[in-house]
Amino acid sequence: MKEIRFHGRGGQGAVSASNILAHAAFLEGRYVQAFLLIGAERRGAPVLAFTRIDDKPIRNRSQIYFPDYVLVLDAELANFVDVASGIKPTGTIFVNSDRDGESFSFNHKAQTVAMDVTSIALKHGLGTSTSPIVNTSVLGAFARISGEVCLDALLQAIEETAPAKPQENVRAAKEAYEEAEKWMTKSNIKT
Amino acid sequence: MKEIRFHGRGGQGAVSASNILAHAAFLEGRYVQAFLLIGAERRGAPVLAFTRIDDKPIRNRSQIYFPDYVLVLDAELANFVDVASGIKPTGTIFVNSDRDGESFSFNHKAQTVAMDVTSIALKHGLGTSTSPIVNTSVLGAFARISGEVCLDALLQAIEETAPAKPQENVRAAKEAYEEAEKWMTKSNIKT
Amino acid sequence: MDDEIKYKNVKELPPMTVSTGLMLVNKTGSWRSLRPIIDEDKCISCMICWKYCPEACIDIVDDKPVINLDYCKGCAICAEECPKEAIEMLEEGK
Amino acid sequence: MDDEIKYKNVKELPPMTVSTGLMLVNKTGSWRSLRPIIDEDKCISCMICWKYCPEACIDIVDDKPVINLDYCKGCAICAEECPKEAIEMLEEGK
Amino acid sequence: MRLTLPEQELMSSGHKGCQGCGGVMAMRYALKALGEDTIVVIPACCWTVLEGEFPYTSLRVPLLHTAFETAASASSGVRAALRVKGKDDVNVMAWAGDGGTFDIGMQALSGAVERNEDFIYVCYDNEGYMNTGIQRSSSTPYGAWTTTTPVDAFEKAHKKNMVDIMVSHDIPYAATASIAYPEDLIRKLNKAKSIEGAKFIHILAPCPSGWRCASNQTVKLARLAVETNVFPLYEVEHGKYTINRKPRKKPAKEYLSLQGRFRHISDEVAAEIQEQIDAGWEKLLKKEKDSME
Amino acid sequence: MRLTLPEQELMSSGHKGCQGCGGVMAMRYALKALGEDTIVVIPACCWTVLEGEFPYTSLRVPLLHTAFETAASASSGVRAALRVKGKDDVNVMAWAGDGGTFDIGMQALSGAVERNEDFIYVCYDNEGYMNTGIQRSSSTPYGAWTTTTPVDAFEKAHKKNMVDIMVSHDIPYAATASIAYPEDLIRKLNKAKSIEGAKFIHILAPCPSGWRCASNQTVKLARLAVETNVFPLYEVEHGKYTINRKPRKKPAKEYLSLQGRFRHISDEVAAEIQEQIDAGWEKLLKKEKDSME
Amino acid sequence: MGNHAAAYGAKLAKAEVVAAYPITPQTQTVEKISEMVASGEMQAEFIKVESEHSAMAACIGASAAGARAFTATSSQGLALMHELLHWAGGARLPIVMTNVNRAMAPGWNIWSEQTDSLAQRDTGWMQIYCESNQEVLDTIIQSFKVSEKVLLPTMICLDGFSLSHTYEIVDVPDQQLIDSYLPSFDPEYKLDVDNPQTFGAMNSPDWYYEMRYQIHRAMVEAKSLIIEANKEFDEIFGRSYGLVENYRCEDAETIIIASGTIASTAKDVIDTMIRNGTSVGLLRIRSFRPFPEEEIREIAGKAKNVGVIDRNISFGHEGVFFTETKASLYDLPEHPKAFGFIAGLGGRDVTPEDIEDMIRITASGDADEVTWYKLKDAGVVVTK
Amino acid sequence: MGNHAAAYGAKLAKAEVVAAYPITPQTQTVEKISEMVASGEMQAEFIKVESEHSAMAACIGASAAGARAFTATSSQGLALMHELLHWAGGARLPIVMTNVNRAMAPGWNIWSEQTDSLAQRDTGWMQIYCESNQEVLDTIIQSFKVSEKVLLPTMICLDGFSLSHTYEIVDVPDQQLIDSYLPSFDPEYKLDVDNPQTFGAMNSPDWYYEMRYQIHRAMVEAKSLIIEANKEFDEIFGRSYGLVENYRCEDAETIIIASGTIASTAKDVIDTMIRNGTSVGLLRIRSFRPFPEEEIREIAGKAKNVGVIDRNISFGHEGVFFTETKASLYDLPEHPKAFGFIAGLGGRDVTPEDIEDMIRITASGDADEVTWYKLKDAGVVVTK
């Protein structure tokens, strides 16, 4: 089973992201679960969402304490929230940031990957510069980096479940996927 | 234990009568209980009330099925309601009526006593000819005939608990008591 | 709907409290201590008594009011409202 | 009332849900993605920004508005309402 | 012989209403107006008890007894069911006392009127909780005795103005009616029937037991209430007030003095009541005038 | 520097209201008006959640959280307790959303006003159930999208007129207010404080999250609501209407177009809305005039 | 009558705020209090609310603001309060209420049945079932004492009509003695402008669980406080009740468990049967919340057969007292046979003969687990 | 998410009247239904009531008039309906409702706990607790079938957030297949101007008792109908649930009893523990009303130790499942030791590790009768 945690702000789409990811994995024939830790969060406040992916039915309905992946939609959050909490030593933290992954020193074992997908999202007209909607772009990058879902499934999932602008989101995700590809080649990372 | 049942109509004061009787017995140092069988009765409709009197605390809280006395406040009721129901063979049925006791043939064993106390009540200004308030007068007569409570206790009880016109009610009860006395002498009944 | 209904035991009951008979079984004439008597001579058949009777117990028979004493409770509204004072209230049992 | 409250276990709790501390412990500055910057030169101390700030986080210091960034959520109302356009909203982290 | 009301009786004899009950008369008339294709919803009130006892009923139309506060909300459900079944020719009449309307059923009513449910809500008003033995409601008039407003602390609040409140809800039709004027009452119910949406009819229905008067005074009191302007007859269609009767005004005392519940009031209180009635009447006249403009 | 509002802050920073929340501003002003000797009662609404979390609060006055439908009834209890303890100088302020006022708390409010409880009932109106994620309430205006009135079946009912309903209850004082006009708002709360009995203040408090607008538009929208006559500022003292502001009217479109919740509306619907606003304004002018006579 | 006993109890306890709404068969309590407040005999604010829901809300507000609050209701009214019963319990407000037990509609039925109050057993209210009007009055006074110590509300239950409308002798104690027994209410936590605090805010999973535990713990602790309050009451007034009443259960082979007026009537039956040589006793449950688990175990655990009379039904299972009794006897090494009887629903009279019959069935040790006693079923014995 | 599964369930069941009110964490059901009705995808009247109380009242009116009625709520909303829950049960109206289990205020808490619905267990509603969103959807359809046969309403419970807000794979069956499974609602008794009848009139002690018996009897009969409805469902859709789920209890020495999502999580734990040699099984209670007494007896009666996990508390006594389980095992000749665990109140997470721990405590056969599991009490084990 793979467990993924999303960090975002109220209104940024972290919850949709967890659902879309689950949906994508479902399209690949896997069992999935996506949920949120609600604290009746308001617009702007930090929120958490989760996805579980497995090859057999998922019956565990308790929360995720030790994620395999952490996806941070807004790098600013990392200043206030312990985004690396519980991350498995073998895990990956993905941060949407134009800074370098290494500059975030969350956890000595888990690897940190940083990529600026905000610009991608904005390019496709998702949100505004002050509140970009980056969730699908993050997923695109994540799909490539983690290899947990294939691009086609992801794009189909976005098309089927994005709350608005499906095509724009699909395009953004695709571009982010490709950017991640480049980034990996550049960083010499294989999966 | 003595068990008494009252028959009246909604608005005629049968319930007060059962309370006053209980109160009188209480003043004589006895244990008492008074209650009603409510069917959400409306003005004019037949109603039932009950009194229990005993020398020890009364714990039985079920209804009275086999009364020692039945007091009928309105003789007309006898045409529609089985006022003699369950009366003990040794019991007494008192009917407020200007007819003769014998003319009521409720039950072969129990004795039936009839007396017109309506006129007494009216004389003392209790109610109107179309709706006389006879409850205290009935109790006055009952006190004499049954000997279950003494006149003084009854009068005190009336004074303390009558919902209105205490003095008039006291006088009516007293007169009814005296009338009953006469009636008993006349009928050659001793208690 | 007008007949008396006698359930003998739980098996005969409907599943819920559903009333299928009419209260006509309840002869409210027993409540009466005053009995209305219509003076046919005075009556002009205006049917005001019929109109106001809360028991709906004044029948119209041959264009005349006829009180159904099975149900009349003796409220005396008819007597009060009759424009011809054609209704008198007598004490029951007298 | 302004301090942090740390209950360690049930025995330290009050008997019911009673709040005795202030939400000042909750530094809502972390919610902000835009940061208001007051241009002191433009500012005329009208205090309209202070008046409308939903966070009550603009302090009055020496008759001038000073934004407490611990709490400012970056809603930009102050900037919008300032008659002198003396407040600019900058992206956080930039 | 000419009958001024429909002859059909949809309320049977044998019910358990008190002698001379005004609330019973109100139902008799309402059903005469609405006819057989009517479903009645009754929350807790005198009508709950007087209507019948399992397995008997005194209505020849379908009747749903429901919880005290739910006349309007349960009726909404009935209407929705009829709508979904395509039965659009059936009247839904909610039938509640003043307690069930002014007090505990207020919110359900407000909500249903806001939704503009297609139903006729009738409040038969006996100015108190009579079924439980004469307690005050917010319909109890100033000055009245009830068991919860004993004579040394008689009712001090003024009767809530439900018709006005309904009008403030933009109800298509609201009206007052009286059991002393059955023809008018029936006309109003017929009009209500013809209007789509929520309708509110407020019927004054004297209660001999609670008003402490003789059982033969019901109609007389209801009539006096109109003739003294204690309870004016009027209707409001889409905000337009029409006063149906502008009587040559009788003094309130005529009305008050017949009722035991006002027996305790002093001359001053009686004068106050008279003033209030006069002021209320003026206000109503003004509303009529204002709304005509 | 001259402050137009009292300086004292009885609402602290650190609360959890959304960025730019109008409801938060409303409370800030209300407490500035009423001061420290105030007990606040809050039923379920956004304020329940944003106010704080055990063991923290953002109010420096006593606050009782209570069930959704009980703002007015729980406040009645608080007032009774104060009265029995002889503490007559304490304000009791019920603070509820539009859902808690127009809908589920309607009856408790109606009852409390009927009893003329000595309290100030404030409804901060964001025109929907925002705490649960933007569902319609009976305050939601015609034309608006909410999650229960989706764009293909947008809200069709008109906003319930709570002030009128309160006036029909003979309330001593009722007023509208706006977070764009805090001085007026504070004046009204001060007036409410000075009047014995029940007071109702209806504050329009835009909600960026639910109205689908930028967080910096709150004050602007509230101002536009007044300037377009969508939400006129007026007060009613013992039935007398006074309009506090008669703006040179702006077109409603200016107001509507800033809000995502109206994005779907066609020109026809927009025109309808404009008509309704105009009609409402005329009606209000007439009420003012009529009630002055 | 019981309703007046309740009113006098509230008066003697110096309830400061009363918010109540009439309902048969509780109405006379509201009426009597109105009267006493109107005449000045009782110094309280009486809020004439528009529903029971608002009655409880007003009591909550008043109690939170530090006033002693009282209300009274029955059946539908109690049910209408349900959400706020949870509220009062969760808020730890020592409100005292009498509930006249009445059957729930539909069909409408105004007579005695305890389903109404038993259906509130999870709301955090203490529940005391009385068998006499004296007990009603005394319990109100005791309950304020206990409630205010443990910060939990108490519901005092009396059977409709058979107590509420029954006149009997009730000693109305002297106010001064009551005052010496029951101190005035001065809670540490309350709405107070001089010490502003917020009550009932969001409580996340961090501490909510512990808050709930505290409610539970307080109610468990109330057991000894109820006993203590009774003892103290006894010393002054010569009357005491306890959590349960052990009526001649010593060495009884058969024990019948009942509450309210059925228990009262049963005492006569027990006396007669013992006189006739049957080994039988009555365990009257007075406090149902807190649940007197230990007491039941101790008293009924030794019997051979236990019969539980339930004037209530939890549809789809069995009588509530029966379930909870069995559960409390569960872990005894050897436990009695238990039989449940559903009886007296909707005011069906339970006579001494009926009780004797149920005792005999129990004593036989051979019956269905649950019997719907005297179900009109053409003589067929009916079990669940 | 579970809330959408509920909405689709209602749609597939062709609910004709929906009257509902939003509340966290149920809101999305109301929203989804609004949407589907607005778009014409669902043919129903949706009444946007002003409170849950009116929601239930409207459902009562609609159902009495012969329409299939559905609603959804949670916690405070459910509690506000309480009087009308009794009404719907007493009136024998086959309304179906989903309740998202959430803790009761105060303090406000929107997270999972089952006290809200368990506190309704005496109202005459059937209660089914689900462990997955598929089960929620399927159960709505099954419940209309059963409800309409026995004329009783059903409440379907799902844990707040952990089901209501959890996205997972749900098979939405074909409408035609559903139609073949679930016939349209055509009740014999209803408000009908062509056959006027009166519902819910005064019912005196003469027959009220028998009416109550019938409700009870109908619910007991529902047991076999639930099983049947599941079987039939299984034949068409290949899924079946039953009154309880016996998860690897055969010959298990230790059996843990749980419901809802805790039971779901427990399955993983059981598998692991069995793999590691522990003799353990899970009895998941699905139908709490009607109460599956026989099933519990049969499955759990043979174990040595039984642990009951309650995500609820009946203050002053213990967990509701624990009480009722013990009561149902009471008259077995030899019965297991029983241990109660209060866990997960107010959304406190119950992890696989926690469950394993509770199983171990149970298996040890040596623990306090009731444990407040993981109470923050500085390591002290806390018992009731």
Ligand SMILES: Cc1ncc(C[n+]2csc(CCOP(=O)(O)OP(=O)(O)O)c2C)c(N)n1
């Ligand atoms: C929730 C609830 N509270 C109280 C009652 C008791 N109750 C039944 S009828 C009634 C009074 C009804 O008054 P109103 O509506 O004016 O009708 P009336 O009896 O006067 O005809 C009351 C208080 C009830 N049935 N349900």
Ligand SMILES: Cc1ncc(C[n+]2csc(CCOP(=O)(O)OP(=O)(O)O)c2C)c(N)n1
């Ligand atoms: C009895 C009950 N029903 C539903 C809810 C859920 N609920 C809490 S707040 C809320 C909406 C509040 O709307 P409003 O009063 O307008 O305040 P807002 O959230 O918009 O500020 C709802 C539906 C509840 N807490 N209690």
Ligand code: SF4
């Ligand atoms: S009211 Fe009088 S005159 Fe008219 S029909 Fe009746 S009895 Fe005859």
Ligand code: SF4
């Ligand atoms: S007395 Fe009353 S009930 Fe009898 S007929 Fe006349 S009006 Fe009708």
Ligand code: SF4
């Ligand atoms: S509103 Fe602008 S000008 Fe006025 S005080 Fe603030 S910053 Fe200065």
Ligand code: SF4
């Ligand atoms: S941006 Fe908003 S929160 Fe920050 S200071 Fe300005 S008004 Fe206040």
Ligand code: SF4
């Ligand atoms: S109490 Fe009044 S309203 Fe009720 S039945 Fe009697 S007369 Fe009619």
Ligand code: SF4
């Ligand atoms: S949802 Fe609206 S009302 Fe609620 S806190 Fe956010 S902005 Fe304020």
Ligand SMILES: [Mg+2]
């Ligand atoms: Mg009334």
Ligand SMILES: [Mg+2]
């Ligand atoms: Mg709102």
